[in-house]
Amino acid sequence: MPDLNEAEAPAGPAAAPDKGLRKGSVGLLASVTLGLSCVAPAYSIAVTLGYVTLTVGDLAPAALLLGFVPILLTAFAFRELNRAMPDCGTTFVWTTRAFGPLAGWLAGGWVVQAATFIAMTALSQVGATYLLHLLGLHALAGSGLAVTLTAVALLAAVTSIAYRGLHLAASVQYVLLGLQLLALVGFGAAALARDGALTPSPGWLNPFAFSGFGPFAEAVMLCLFIYWGWDALITANEETHDGERVAGQAAVISTLVLLGTYVFTAFAAIGFAGTGPGGTGLGNADNASDVFSTLAPPVLGPALAKVMELAVCVSAVSALLTSLVGSSRGLLSMAAHGALPPAFARVHPGHRTPGRATLFVGTAVACLLVLLTLVSGDFLGDAILCVGLLIACYYGTTALACVWYFRGRLRTPRDLLLRGILPLAGGLMMLAAFARTAYDMYDPAYGKTSFHGVGGVFLLGAGSLATGALALAVARTRFHRFFRDGRTSVAELTITED
Structure with a gap:
C-alpha cells in the first residue's frame, strides 16, 4: 500500500485553492517588509537587549546569533512547505496534511492565533504609551485607562487599514519599517563613533564562552x-506574485536582515554603554525594560532621541498591523477548509480581503486587552512572557511536519538537507526550548505573578493550551467533515464564496 504522505506530496509547487483574495498584489520587497514589520525590530531589541545583557553580559551578540539558529532552520521548513502547499493558512494546513486534523487545528491553528492575540495586546499597549509620550501627554501615559483607550483606538485604525487591503497595508509598512531601520542604524553608527566607546570585540560572538547552560538557555530563549x-x-502567499516561491525567499531574507540589524545594534550599545551595573550600563536592571530610553539621549541628543522614541512607537504599531493581516488570513483558511464557521471565509467583494475575519480579530484583541488590563497590569505583562511557550510549540511542530510530510521523498542531497536534516534540527531545538521554557515558567519567581506556588506565566501558557484542547473538543462536534476526512480536508476548499 503506498505511503499516504508520499502519495500526497506534489512533484512540484502546487497552486493554492482560490479563496477570493486579490492575486499578485504583493511582490518580494513588500513580502519582506511585511515579515520584518511583524517582528517589530525597534521595539523587540529595545525591550529585550537589556535582559539578555543582564543574563550573559557582553556575550549578548553571541546569544543573538545562537538564538537565530533554530529560527533559520525553521524558516527553511516554512519555505519548503510553502512551495509544496501554498495556502494563507500556512501552519494549519501544513500540520494537518502531515499529522492530521487534530494536530492541525490545535498546534497549527489555535496556538498560532493565541500567541498572536496575546502579542497584539502588548503591541497595542506599548504603541499607545509611546504615542502619548510623544504627544507630551506624560500624565495620560501613566494612566491605565488613558493607555487602554488609546490602544483600542490604535487597534481600530489598523483594523481599518487591514480591512481595505493588503496592498494598502504594505504601502504603509514601507514608511514605518524604513523609519525603524534608519533609526537603529543611525543609533548604532552614532554610538560607535562616540568618544570612549569600546571597539567591538570578536569575543562577544564566542558561543563557547558562556558560564553555564542555564544563562545560555535563558538568553537564547529571550532572543x-x-x-x-x-x-x-x-500568510500573504496567495496575494503574493509567484507566492509559492517568493514567500519562501522572503522568509529567509527577512530573518537574515533581522540577524544583521540586531547584532549590529547590540555591538553598538555594548560598545557605548558597557555592561556595568550602574548609570547607563546595560548591566543596570533599571535600564533593562527599554535600553533606548536610557541610551538614546546621550548618544543622539535630546532632539534625535525623540526620533528613536518615535521609531519604537512606530515599530509596535507596524507589528500590530501585520499581525492583524496574518491572523485574519489564518482564520480565513481554517474556515474555507471547514474547520471554523463559514462567516470567516467570506471575502469582501470590493477590497478582496477577509473582511469579517479582520473585524473579528481587531474586536477580539481589543476585548482581550481590556480584560487583561482590568485583571491586573502585572497579569498583562506575564501574558506577554507566556508567548514564548506558544512560539516554541508551533514553530517546532511545523518544522517536524516538514520532515514527516516529505519523509518518503528525501532522495536527493538537496531534499535530504533542506526538507530533512535542517528542519529536524530546528524542530528539536524548538521543542527543547518549549520544555526548558515550561520548566522555567513553573517557578513562582518567573514573571510578576504566582498562584499557589506556581508561576503565573506558566499557568497562562499552559492555560492557553488547555483552553485550546477544550475548544478542539467543541470544534469536533461542529465541523464533522474536517475532522472526518483527515489530511485530505485541506487539499481542497470546503466553503467557497457565494
Whole structure:
C-alpha cells in the first residue's frame, strides 16, 4: 500500500485553492517588509537587549546569533512547505496534511492565533504609551485607562487599514519599517563613533564562552522571542506574485536582515554603554525594560532621541498591523477548509480581503486587552512572557511536519538537507526550548505573578493550551467533515464564496 504522505506530496509547487483574495498584489520587497514589520525590530531589541545583557553580559551578540539558529532552520521548513502547499493558512494546513486534523487545528491553528492575540495586546499597549509620550501627554501615559483607550483606538485604525487591503497595508509598512531601520542604524553608527566607546570585540560572538547552560538557555530563549513574527509574511502567499516561491525567499531574507540589524545594534550599545551595573550600563536592571530610553539621549541628543522614541512607537504599531493581516488570513483558511464557521471565509467583494475575519480579530484583541488590563497590569505583562511557550510549540511542530510530510521523498542531497536534516534540527531545538521554557515558567519567581506556588506565566501558557484542547473538543462536534476526512480536508476548499 503506498505511503499516504508520499502519495500526497506534489512533484512540484502546487497552486493554492482560490479563496477570493486579490492575486499578485504583493511582490518580494513588500513580502519582506511585511515579515520584518511583524517582528517589530525597534521595539523587540529595545525591550529585550537589556535582559539578555543582564543574563550573559557582553556575550549578548553571541546569544543573538545562537538564538537565530533554530529560527533559520525553521524558516527553511516554512519555505519548503510553502512551495509544496501554498495556502494563507500556512501552519494549519501544513500540520494537518502531515499529522492530521487534530494536530492541525490545535498546534497549527489555535496556538498560532493565541500567541498572536496575546502579542497584539502588548503591541497595542506599548504603541499607545509611546504615542502619548510623544504627544507630551506624560500624565495620560501613566494612566491605565488613558493607555487602554488609546490602544483600542490604535487597534481600530489598523483594523481599518487591514480591512481595505493588503496592498494598502504594505504601502504603509514601507514608511514605518524604513523609519525603524534608519533609526537603529543611525543609533548604532552614532554610538560607535562616540568618544570612549569600546571597539567591538570578536569575543562577544564566542558561543563557547558562556558560564553555564542555564544563562545560555535563558538568553537564547529571550532572543527567540525577538525573531518571532517573520512567518506572518507567508500568510500573504496567495496575494503574493509567484507566492509559492517568493514567500519562501522572503522568509529567509527577512530573518537574515533581522540577524544583521540586531547584532549590529547590540555591538553598538555594548560598545557605548558597557555592561556595568550602574548609570547607563546595560548591566543596570533599571535600564533593562527599554535600553533606548536610557541610551538614546546621550548618544543622539535630546532632539534625535525623540526620533528613536518615535521609531519604537512606530515599530509596535507596524507589528500590530501585520499581525492583524496574518491572523485574519489564518482564520480565513481554517474556515474555507471547514474547520471554523463559514462567516470567516467570506471575502469582501470590493477590497478582496477577509473582511469579517479582520473585524473579528481587531474586536477580539481589543476585548482581550481590556480584560487583561482590568485583571491586573502585572497579569498583562506575564501574558506577554507566556508567548514564548506558544512560539516554541508551533514553530517546532511545523518544522517536524516538514520532515514527516516529505519523509518518503528525501532522495536527493538537496531534499535530504533542506526538507530533512535542517528542519529536524530546528524542530528539536524548538521543542527543547518549549520544555526548558515550561520548566522555567513553573517557578513562582518567573514573571510578576504566582498562584499557589506556581508561576503565573506558566499557568497562562499552559492555560492557553488547555483552553485550546477544550475548544478542539467543541470544534469536533461542529465541523464533522474536517475532522472526518483527515489530511485530505485541506487539499481542497470546503466553503467557497457565494
